[in-house]
Each structure stands twice: as C-alpha cells, then as structure tokens.
Amino acid sequence: MTETAGGRDAEAVSKFVESFAAQLVEAGMQRMPARIFAALLSSDSGTLTSAELGEQLQVSPAAVSGGVRYLAQQHMVAREREPGSRRERYRVHSDQWYEALTNREAVIKRWEGALREGVSSLGAESPAGRRLSETLAFFEFVDAEVAAMMERWRAHREERFGSAPL
Amino acid sequence: MTETAGGRDAEAVSKFVESFAAQLVEAGMQRMPARIFAALLSSDSGTLTSAELGEQLQVSPAAVSGGVRYLAQQHMVAREREPGSRRERYRVHSDQWYEALTNREAVIKRWEGALREGVSSLGAESPAGRRLSETLAFFEFVDAEVAAMMERWRAHREERFGSAPL
DNA sequence: CCTTAACTTCACAATTTTCTGAAAGAAGCG
DNA sequence: CGCTTCTTTCAGAAAATTGTGAAGTTAAGG
Secondary structure: OOEOOOOOEHHHHHHHHHHHHHHHHHOOOOHHHHHHHHHHHOOOOOEEEHHHHHHHHOOOHHHHHHHHHHHHHOOOOEEEEOOOOOOEEEEOOOOHHHHHHHHHHHHHHHHHHHHHHHHHHHOOOOHHHHHHHHHHHHHHHHHHHHHHHHHHHHHHHHHHHOOOOO | OOEOOOOOEHHHHHHHHHHHHHHHHHOOOOHHHHHHHHHHHOOOOOEEEHHHHHHHHOOOHHHHHHHHHHHHHOOOOEEEEOOOOOOEEEEOOOOHHHHHHHHHHHHHHHHHHHHHHHHHHHOOOOHHHHHHHHHHHHHHHHHHHHHHHHHHHHHHHHHHHOOOOO
C-alpha cells in the first residue's frame, strides 16, 4: 500500500476519484469540476484547499479556480475562508446532492418557461401545442413531487445518520 | 405571419425549437440532439423524417443521422419504418420524458457502483468512507422514490389527459 | 504602507468535438 | 438482379472547449 503521511492510501483515493469523475463526465458534467468534486467527496475532512486540489489532481491553480467557480455556481461546493489566512477551503457536505438536486429545479423552471411560450405561440389547441402542454404538465408534476421527496429524504437521513450533515 | 403549406407558422416553430434547444444545451445536452428533439416535440404529428429534419434545421443528413442515433440510445426518440418505403420516421411521445427519466436510473446505478467501490477501498469506518456511504444512501433513496413517483405520474396523466400517450 | 501569499483573469496553444461532403451500405420496386 | 432512394459511415476541416503560464488583484502581516 502507498500510504501518505496521513495514513490514507493515496492510490486508492486517486483511483476512486478518477473512476467516479469519469461517471459524472459520462453523465454530462465537465471533466475538471467532476474531478474536483470527487476529490472533495473522498477527502476525510470534506474540505481541501486550492493547493491540495492542484497537487492531487496534477493541474494548475488556474484550472482549480475555474472548476471551483463552476461548482460553486451549481451549489455543489461551498467556499470557506479560514479566518486570518488568505487560504480558501472548498467544502462538500454529505448532503450536497440534496442541494444540487434542489438547484436543478431552477433549470426545470426555465424549461417550463420555454414550453409555455411554445404553447401560446403554436396554439394551445393545435396538436403540437397539446403535446407541449402535456410535457409542461409532466414537469410541473415532477417539480412538486421532487420537493416532497426531498422533505422525506431529510427525515430519512436524520433517522439513519443523525441530524448533522457533515 | 409566415405560413407554410400546412398552415403552421414556420417562424414561430423555429423560434420555439431554437429556444427550447438552447435550454437543453445549457443543461448539458449536445446541440444537435437537442435541436432534433425540440423539432420533433413541436411537430404536429410528433414524427418527422430525416429529410424534414435536415431541411428545418438546415443541417446535412449525416448530422441528422448522428443526432438521432444519440437520441435513440437515450430512449428519447423511437425509430419507425414506414412499411413499403425506405424512409424512416422519428417519433417522440408526449410522455417521452417519462421514458428518458426512467432511463436515467441506469446512469445512477453506475454512480452507485463507483461509490460502493469507494466505500470499500477507503474503509467504511473512515470519515471519507462514511461520507461516501451517506451519498450512496441518498441515491438509493432517490432511486426508489423516483420509481414510485413515475407510477403516480402515470395515474395522474390518465386522469388528466386520457390513457393514450400521443 | 510595503511585502508576500493566495486566488483570479486572460491570451493562447492543444486537444476535443462537431459538422460536412463523399463514398459505401441497405432496401424497395420494376 | 439492377436501379433508385434513403441512411449510415468515415476522413477531414472548422469550431468550440479546456488547461496552461503569466500578469493582475486582493488581503494578511510585519
């Protein structure tokens, strides 16, 4: 085993990072954000500095900066400033996916907007308009259901893991 | 108004196609598949031939072919062969999103696989291992809930639109 | 204030992706 | 069968994306 000072198997970590990131990439995420996110997810503290990320992933500070900016916009990482230092820490919570999925609703809202315009410009009574209406109804349904689902997840998690999301 | 032979406002259709496709692209979908899908969604019959798609979107047959292949893999369009013709029709159903979302579960299953490997290689009792476990639990929860949600959607749609998906 | 550590921005090079035209491959129909 | 019509595949040009080094910006700490 390749052990680092911290006692973790650096190679195992890296293997997980790359394979999980690859899955995210295949699902449409950009490579660098995916790798950064995977690295954070598999860190013991759930936080890494820019320098640590750069070293682990073998990329420049600029690449880290760009990747983190993207992730922060998507609400997939939080930025923290260590008081009394110019170093920044990036953090994931275990329930970060909850956050991210909740955020997806914003995307769906825009889809809904485009669909509503389509319905009115193509005519609600035309065949195409009806198809768009039904599509819109599906999204509205999903919106509402996802909100309820997330509420159930919160309850489920507290029961199983305790209330504090790490 | 710019009316085509069929009486539809070609410009309005095109405007919807491009704006809806743009939203899909922003959410991570490739451009050509997004445009093709939007065009099908806003067609009166819900089907278009390769030639019709090429003309409407101003792209080559090769581009249509590539885009359709992708969409078919994702279960977002169905291919139909008109009997007694070499022409192929591509079709969307109004509940195509139901299909597509159901299909997303396959992607999540792979994420779950990568996470399980991570948990076992990093150690289930390490802090990182615990975070990965909790992430895994979230996905397992979502899997189950989405399946139930889709069942409810089927019931909801029948009630509201009648049972036959167009 | 001035220095210095850390992050960000920017222009550019390299890679990757995307679309096209051309050729090849199916499949109906005479 | 062979002609014709449609679709797919493929090599390559064009465009977009990605990551880098270097310069620029911000803020801590003497």
